[in-house]
Amino acid sequence: QKEVEQDPGPLSVPEGAIVSLNCTYSNSAFQYFMWYRQYSRKGPELLMYTYSSGNKEDGRFTAQVDKSSKYISLFIRDSQPSDSATYLCAMMWKTSYDKVIFGPGTSLSVIP
Amino acid sequence: GAVVSQHPSWVICKSGTSVKIECRSLDFQATTMFWYRQFPKQSLMLMATSNEGSKATYEQGVEKDKFLINHASLTLSTLTVTSAHPEDSSFYICSASMLQETQYFGPGTRLLVL
Numbered sequence: 001q002k003e004v005e006q007d008p009g010p011l012s013v014p015e016g017a018i019v020s021l022n023c024t025y026s027n028s029a030f031q032y033f034m035w036y037r038q039y040s041r042k043g044p045e046l047l048m049y050t051y052s053s054g055n056k057e058d059g060r061f062t063a064q065v066d067k068s069s070k071y072i073s074l075f076i077r078d079s080q081p082s083d084s085a086t087y088l089c090a091m092m093w094k095t096s097y098d099k100v101i102f103g104p105g106t107s108l109s110v111i112p
Numbered sequence: 113g114a115v116v117s118q119h120p121s122w123v124i125c126k127s128g129t130s131v132k133i134e135c136r137s138l139d140f141q142a143t144t145m146f147w148y149r150q151f152p153k154q155s156l157m158l159m160a161t162s163n164e165g166s167k168a169t170y171e172q173g174v175e176k177d178k179f180l181i182n183h184a185s186l187t188l189s190t191l192t193v194t195s196a197h198p199e200d201s202s203f204y205i206c207s208a209s210m211l212q213e214t215q216y217f218g219p220g221t222r223l224l225v226l
Binding site for chain 1: 154155158161203205207214217218220
């Protein structure tokens with residue numbers, strides 16, 4: 001079993017739709033959870049960074065962490081064509097020095 | 113937010129030559145820098161972790177004599193691909209972090225070895 005699993009997509013939605021992206025993981029020791037957005041041929045850009053279970057909202061983005069189920073989600077409201085990218089979930093045990101474990105990424109296309 | 117730059121953004125070289133890629137943290141001091149490679153439609157694969165002034169820690173399967181990493185200052189790390197071959201063609205991405213913070217990624221360097 002891979003440490004972090006993520007549906008690779010591709011996921012195609014109409015503009016304005018609510019998008020739900022999900023990851024599951026196997027290691028209960030993960031404490032920090034991130035979502036990165038990566039445009040084609042660019043480096044990943046940090047979108048959300050959460051610690052432990054709960055929700056975090058930032059504009060159109062909401063990150064949810066359910067440690068009991070080992071499941072994290074990213075919701076995008078009012079999706080825009082500019083949201084078309086690959087979304088990578090990532091997690092780590094503690095900050096800074098520990099390596100980040102990335103999911104394989106989900107490719108999202110928002111159709112105008 | 114924290115900004116990380118990479119140079120060059122893309123490079124084409126002949127097989128057998130060496131290529132150096134620079135990673136700089138522009139507005140913060142990075143205690144740790146990470147080097148990743150990414151093949152098309154795949155996720156990032158960590159190659160090595162480096163702390164300023166220390167030898168890099170390489171992931172299993174990554175040849176340290178082929179991928180030389182130098183982290184000479186708190187704002188600069190370099191990755192040198194020595195005697196590059198076509199199979200080394202990839203997208204190389206660095207990231208940097210400071211104490212108690214997450215990693216910030218550079219824009220990546222696309223390497224093509226002919």
